Amino acid sequence: MVNIRRDFTAVHKRNGARQVVGIVLHDTAGAGTMNDVRFLASDNDRGVSVDFCVTRDGQIFQLSPDLGNTTMFHAGRSTRFRGLVNASVNRGTIGIEIVQRADLSLSPIYPAAQVRAVAELCAHLCNAFNLTRGDITTHARIITDGSRSDPRQFPFSKFDEIFIDAMNGEGSGPVTHTVVAGDTLFSLARRFETTIEEIKRLNGINEASNLITVGQGLIVKL
Numbered sequence: 001m002v003n004i005r006r007d008f009t010a011v012h013k014r015n016g017a018r019q020v021v022g023i024v025l026h027d028t029a030g031a032g033t034m035n036d037v038r039f040l041a042s043d044n045d046r047g048v049s050v051d052f053c054v055t056r057d058g059q060i061f062q063l064s065p066d067l068g069n070t071t072m073f074h075a076g077r078s079t080r081f082r083g084l085v086n087a088s089v090n091r092g093t094i095g096i097e098i099v100q101r102a103d104l105s106l107s108p109i110y111p112a113a114q115v116r117a118v119a120e121l122c123a124h125l126c127n128a129f130n131l132t133r134g135d136i137t138t139h140a141r142i143i144t145d146g147s148r149s150d151p152r153q154f155p156f157s158k159f160d161e162i163f164i165d166a167m168n169g170e171g172s173g174p175v176t177h178t179v180v181a182g183d184t185l186f187s188l189a190r191r192f193e194t195t196i197e198e199i200k201r202l203n204g205i206n207e208a209s210n211l212i213t214v215g216q217g218l219i220v221k222l
């Protein structure tokens with residue numbers, strides 16, 4: 001289950017029941033620190049806010065007091081999504097700001113803990129609001145005047161891996177993987193956050209061997 005913090009509630013918001021039809025991902029292009037979260041929660045003169053912020057250490061902050069009954073201001077200018085335009089995009093979507101420095105100078109650009117938290121939060125929201133992967137979009141994709149490109153360089157392949165696992169309900173059974181070209185025990189251990197020794201043990205692979213073959217089905221985690 002995702003751990004959602006409620007330390008801050010945004011000032012800029014509009015009350016009223018809403019129907020959530022999607023999720024919009026952003027990056028903050030700010031300091032890349034907790035100050036970005038504080039800014040989005042504050043009475044800032046840009047009038048912006050967001051439903052969630054995910055910090056670089058993987059903490060999730062919900063700035064909306066009530067997701068089903070409050071609209072936050074994250075994508076209301078020059079946007080179009082699912083027949084919604086401008087302000088109504090805000091009403092129909094949950095915004096997630098991924099905390100990021102404006103010049104992308106932090107390394108890695110998106111730490112693993114942050115990508116995981118975004119993916120698990122998205123899975124949690126998809127379950128809660130009956131959405132699917134196709135309902136998750138980005139500010140860059142819904143902007144109509146070309147003025148936004150965020151979330152910049154976000155690793156969507158890694159996001160998808162974690163999102164799919166989370167939607168399938170991790171812990172409900174073993175995690176399996178079919179070996180494709182380029183996979184090694186080392187790369188799989190890293191990707192699934194386990195060890196080479198554990199994968200070998202689960203699959204009865206000889207201690208002295210590191211051989212896996214394309215098409216082979218592996219249990220990578222219990």
Ligand SMILES: [Zn+2]
Pocket residue numbers: 025026027074139148150
């Ligand atoms: Zn944005």
